[in-house]
Amino acid sequence: MIVHSIFFYFFSVIAIFSSLMVITSRSTINSVFFLILDFISVGCLFIMVGAEFLGMILLIVYVGAVAVLFLFVVMMLNVAEQKQSWFIGKKSTHIPTGLIVSVLILLELLVVVGGWKYKKDVMSSSTLVLSDISNTHQLGLVMYTDYILYFQLAGVVLLLAMIGAILLTFRERVGVKKQSYINQISRGPLTSIELKEVESFKGVKIDD
Amino acid sequence: MMEYLQILGQEIYKIIFVLVPILVSVAMIVWLDRRVWGLVQKRRGPNVVGPFGLFQTLADALKYIFKEIIIPASANKTVFILAPIVTMTLALVAWAVIPMSQNLVLADINVGILYLFAVSSLGVYGIIMGGWASNSKYPFLGAIRSAAQMVSYEVSIGIIIINVLLCVGSLNLNDIVLAQKELWYVIPLFPMFVIFFISALAETNRPPFDLPEAEAELVAGYQTEYSGMMYAMFWLGEYANILLMCAMGSILFLGGWLPIMDIYPLNIIPAPLWMIIKILFLFLLFALIKAIVPRYRYDQLMRLGWKIFLPFSLVYLVLTASFLFYFDKLPKVNI
Incomplete structure (x- = not known):
């Protein structure tokens, strides 16, 4: 049992620490990496309580797919610059929206947990x-x-x-050359080769 | 407390027993790869160091160890160093669940195949981190290519795994092997085996899908800025991943550690040997394909993954499910 609780505290301390680092670290790339660490340690916690399927799905879906997209977005866009502008006092329209969304999520979580607590047969x-x-x-x-x-x-x-x-x-982009595999495969010598008599000093116009 | 330490010691002993053979076989497999590559192209391949050039990889590794590790001045140092470590660790960690025989497995967990899938889908991080942290154009382009490629082909690998799981009814790797006692899944699910093999080529960035490291376009892709031991770690992780994909293919389709037929001269060969033979067979195919096919163009690669493999494996999934349902062959759960 001691070993079990050692592992539990190990993973939960990492989870809490990294989730704090996600919102406090200055560099957005580091935030995403801490988010990944958070996902992994929560996955380990899932496995520890015996929900191995959920833990693995968390790893596959969130770490293997969603966080990769986050990482892409952060690497491609210059998120860091925008974040810096908050600290030097420029007005941002994102903060009120973020606040509304987070309050809504908090309320939803309360409703879910409340329903679970007071109506025993929900589950x-x-x-x-x-x-x-x-x-x-x-x-x-x-x-x-x-x-x-x-x-x-x-x-x-x-x-x-x-x-x-x-x-x-x-x-829709116009003027883009697209390869058509069916056309390529279905054309034969009869349709694609044409013999032309070339008169001297006149030439011939091809590719029309 | 003594008890725990003893268990810990035993586990470490077991882990070393898994890791050392894998590291050695990675070295041997690199030699085999280059050798087959050479033979196909009517060259000799590495044949100088040791008998048949067997120690070539060891000599290479020694050289890498003694080379200087150069970290670019503008690189993000932490991530730059972390990337090869992540790649190698993930490639080795996955071997914990691979069964070499019924009992010869480090962790016989319930969700073995999901674990393998999760670890192989994490493999993309090493590449993205390496490419981004180098702070240079070619590695970054290579990393982006490779990440898009790996994420795309993972989807079809996932659906192929579901195909097999429908027939087995369990996520445990030993159960998957034992379910093939009558018939290897390569026969009823042959199209899936082909698609799995091609997707495995794409997932491990092997030719003809080695776009991330296409020499003519991107120098060496995400590993351009790496040198010395860190490069060797990338390279080790890559080959360990290839071996892992071969092991996965042989477990899912070729009956893992089961003999071809359960008859006298075949079933006295020990189970781990069968597993090794199957892994080697698949690896030989990998090596041959590296030597004989030209590289794909990027849009062709994406088209193959999303427009051909994904719909086809989905349709095959529906077919498998309908077949199993109609003939009442769906695996039963004992409640």
Whole structure:
């Protein structure tokens, strides 16, 4: 048990420290790296309480995909410059928006935790049987039976977000040469080679 | 307290028992790679140091160790040093769950395949960090290319893994191997095996998908600014990752440590040897492909990943699921 708590405190101290560093460090790149460290240590905490599936999914989705995108954005855009302007007193329109969003998230978290505390059967499920099967199986059994609607809805919301992002950034470019594999493969000597009699001193016009 | 220390000592002993063979086999595999490459192109390849040039890689490693490590003046020092360490650690850490036989595995965890997938998807960080921290144009371009490439091909690898998991019904690597006792998955899921193999080439930045380090365009991609031991660590991580992908392919499709057939002369060969034979077979394919195919163009690479592999493996997933459901072959969970 001692070893267990040593590991628990080790990971949770790293998690808390790195989450503090995310919002306090001056360099945005370092913020993203601390965010990654935070994700990893929270993943380890998940694994320690026996939720190995959630821990691994956290690593795959957040660290392997989402944080890579963050890193890209931070490296490509000059976020640091904008952040510096806050410290030297320029007016920024981002702070009120950020405050509103964070208050909303706080309220939502309170509602979720409150509902969990005061309505005991929120988490109950007709198919959840506590036995010694692995929690991946249990998760699957619950998610694809009782909560299939919410699961599918979440998928549709994600799909919508993706389509929206593509639509917003899509611009049709004209005059771009595109390789058409079908045209390339389907053309043969009959359609692509043409013999021409070339008269001397007159030449011939090709490629018209 | 003594008890814990004893367990700790045992674990460290086991870890060393896994790590040392991998490091040695990485050295040997580099030699094999160059040798096969040479033979295909009618050259000799490394053949001077030691018998058949076997010690060539060791000599190279020795040279790297004694070379000076140069850190560019404008580089971000911490991240620059961290990048090769991250690459190598991630490549070695993944070997913890690879089963060499039923009992010969460091950590027989429930979500083994997810762990492998997670660790291989983290591999992109070493490259991005290295490319960004060098503070130079070519490494950065190489890192961006490579990150986009790895993220794209990971998606199709994920769906291929789901294909196999549908047939197995467990995320444990030993269960995946044991489920192939009757029939290796390479037969029913042959198209998936091909796509997995090609995606593995792209995931490990091997030719024909070695765009991140395309010499003519980007010098050496993300490793341009690295020298000495730090370069060697990148290179070690790269080859350990290739071996890992071969191991993953042999576990998912070629029946891992199982013999080809459970008959007399074949089943007395010990299980780890079978695993090694299969890994070597896949690696030989990797090495041959490096020698015989030209490099892809970047838009072709992206098209292949997103427009061909992803839809195809999704359709195959639906097919597999329907087949299993219709013939009532879906794996059952004992509750």
